[in-house]
Amino acid sequence: MAKAGAAVGLVDSGKVPKPLSWLLNYSRKYSLWMFQWGLACCAIEMAAALAGPRYDMMRLGVIPFPASPRQADLIVISGTVTDKMVPSIKRLYEQMPDPKYVISMGSCANCGGPYWDSYSVTKGVDQVIPVDVYVPGCPPRPEALLEGIVMLQERIQSEDMSERWRGEHWRGEPIVVGS
Amino acid sequence: MAADEAPRSTVDPELVERVAAALGDDVVEAAENYADYVVRVKPEAWKRAAEVAETELECDFLSFVSGLDWKPTPREGDDKAPSAPVQPQEMTPGVTGGTGRFQVFGHVQSTRRGWGVTFKADVEEDHPAVESWIGIYPGADWHEREAWEMYGIEFSGHPGLRHLYLPTEFEGHPLRKDFPLLARAVKPWPGLVDVEDMPPEPEDGSAEDGESEGSGAEEGGES
C-alpha cells in the first residue's frame, strides 16, 4: 500500500467516482479466481461444489484454475490446519496479491473443529491469516459454500477501493454463513 | 450373523502348533483372543519372531508395528470435572500379560493361509529398545519411525529413526500417557449428556424438555 509520495491516481487520492467504483467491484466479484487449496474432507465438498454438475460454482464466476497463488484472489481453506502446515499457508497467503479474500470452510478451519484438543492441530486458520467468511459445518454442504461465496460477492460489491488501498478500516466483521 | 454361534476363539490349531514348535522357549505367554493369536515373546527374540513368522508361519503381510503404554493417564482436575473418561488407576497389562510400562507389538498376516499373529514384547521403561524388523519386512520402516516418534522406542538396525508425522522441532513423545493434552487440562470434559438445553418453542409457549438421549454421538468438547 503506497503511503509516501504524492497521491497518484484516483484510488490514491481517495476520489473514486461511484460509477467507476461500481464497475470495478462488479467485475471483480464475478471473476474471482480461486486458488486450488484443499486440505481434508471439506476439500471433497469443495470439489463437489466446483466440479460437480449439480452445484457448479463456476457459474458464479469462481474459476478454480490458478495453481499458483500469484494469480489468485480467493483462497478457500477447507480442512484441518495442522501446525506443520501453517508455514506453507502463511507463505502462500503472502504470495497472493491484493485484493485477496479468505474463506474458512469447515469447523476445522474455523476453530479446530472435532480436533480442538489435539497436540498437532491449529485451532482455526484465523490464528494465522485474516478471514473474511466463515462457513461452518462438518463438512458444510456445497450449498453452504455457495452461500458463503454469494455473501462475499455482495460484500465486494459494496467495497470502497480507495479505503482498501489506503488500509483504512476497510475490513468489516467477518461474515458467518448461517447466522 | 456368525459371530454369535461361533466360539470366542477362531484361531486355527495348526497355527498354534507351528508357533510353539518354531519359537519354543522364546514365547513367554500366548493366548487366543477372538480371531487373533497373541504371542508375547522375550524382548531378545523380537527379531527372531519376525523371521519365524515369515519362514515357518508363511506370514508375508505386515500389518503394523506399534507400541503400548500401560500406565494410566495421570488425573487432572477433580472427580467432578474429569478431563477425560476416567480409566482405572492401577497399571495392569492386557492379554498375555506384561511386565513394566512399555510394550512393543506388531501384527503379521498370511495371505496364503489366512491367519494372523500379534507379537508383543516388553521393553524397558528408561531406555526402550528392541531390534528392527526392517530386514525382514521392509514396510516396518515407517511403522518403526512412528513408534519411535510416539513412544520413544528405539529400533536398533533401523537406518534412520526420524520424525514421521510431527514437525522436526516437536519435543516429547505424544502417545505416552504422561504427555498432557493441554487443551483438555484447560477445558474440562463436558461428560456424556447434552450440556445445551433445547431452545423453547415460541408458538407453544411451553419449553421443550431439554434432556435428550445422552449417550448419542456427541462431539467431544464441542462448545
Added chain:
Amino acid sequence: MSTTGPRAPLPEVEVDPAAMRHLAEAQMNLELDTGDMILNIGPQHPATHGTLRLVARLDGERVISADPVIGYMHRGYEKLTEFRSYPQVTTLINRIDWLSSFANEVPFVSAAEQLMDIEAPPRAQYIRTILTELSRIATFILFLGEMGLQVGALTPAFYGFRDREYVLNLIEGATGGRFHPNFNRIGGLKDDLPWGWVAETRTVMAKILESCDDFEDLVAGNEIFQTRAKGIGIIPPDVGSAYGVSGSNLRASGVDWDLRRDGPPYLVYPELDFKVWTHGDGDSFARYWVRLQETRESALMVLQMLDRIPEGPVMTKVPRIIKVPEGEIWVETENPLGQMGYYVVSKGALGPFRTKIRSASFSNVSILPWLLRGTYVPDLVTILASLYFILGDIDR
C-alpha cells in the same frame, strides 16, 4: 555473441564412422552433465491428493530417489481416542478416510460389540453392509474419474463427480449426511431406512452399472490412457505384501486376498455371492482395472442384498451409558482403500484405553520410496493416482 567478423574455423577431427555412434552418445553425456535437482512436490499441489510432500531428487526427468514427507494432516487420532467415550470415538473416526466414511466406523463398532458380547440384529447387519458397499462405490467412482484427471483427461472427473452425487444422495437419504454419516451405533444403527429407499437404490445401481461401462470405454479403453498407465509402477506381489500394501493394489499384483471372503467373517459377506477380481500385471492400469471391476461387483452385491433385507429392529438393547468390559481385540475389515484395522484395548471404562488404528493408505504409501526409483516425473503422477491414498488415512 560477437557479430563482428567471421567465426574461427572449427578444428578438424578424424573420426572412425563406426565409433560415431558412441562419440555422439559421449558428447551428449558431456553436454548434459548436470547435477541432480531436488524437486519439492507439495504439500500443496493439484496432483498430490491432499497434503503429501514428496522430496524428489531428479536427474533430468528421471527420479533418483523420492522421500515422502507426511504429517501435514496428522491430527493425533490415537491420542484423541483416549480422551473420548466410545460413542464419541465413533463420531471422530469416520473422518480418517474421508471418502468412504461409513466404512471406517464399522470395524471399531464391531470391536466394541464383540468386547461387550452383544450383536447387532440381522437387519442392522444388512443395512451396514449395504451402506459399506455404497461407500465403496462412491469412493471407487471418484477414483475412476480422478485417475483420468491426473493422467490429463478432464472429462472423466466430471463423470465421476456426477455419479458420486447419486450415491451420496442415497447415503444422505438413509443417514442424513452426505459423508461423515455417523450412523453406526454400538449395537446397531441409529435409524431405520426411509420409505422408498430400496427402490431408489435399485435405480441408482442400474445407473452405476451403466457408468462403469462408460468408464470402461472412455478411460480404460482409451489408448492414450493405456500407454500412460500400462507398465508403470509395477509392484511385485511379495514386495507389496512385505510393505503391507493391501486392497485393490495388492489384488492388481495377482494376490488373491480379500478380507470379505478370506478373513474372519464380519457383516453379511459370508451369505453373499461375489467374485474377487485380480489382475496379474501389477501396474497402474491393472489397479485401475481391478477397481473398475470391483465397482461393478459392489453394485451387484447391493442388488443382491436389497432383495434380502430381513425385517426386525435395527438396534439391540444396550445400556444408556456404554461401558465396554476389559479386554483387547483386533478387528480388520476390507475398506475401499485397503485393509483397515483397529486394535482396541479396553480397561472397562467409558472410553478406550488405547486404540491402534491400522490404516490402509499408510502402508500403501510406504512403498513409494521403493517404487519411485527410476521413474519419470509424469509417471510419478500416474503412480500416485493409481495407488489411491487419502491423506487422512495416512496421517490419521
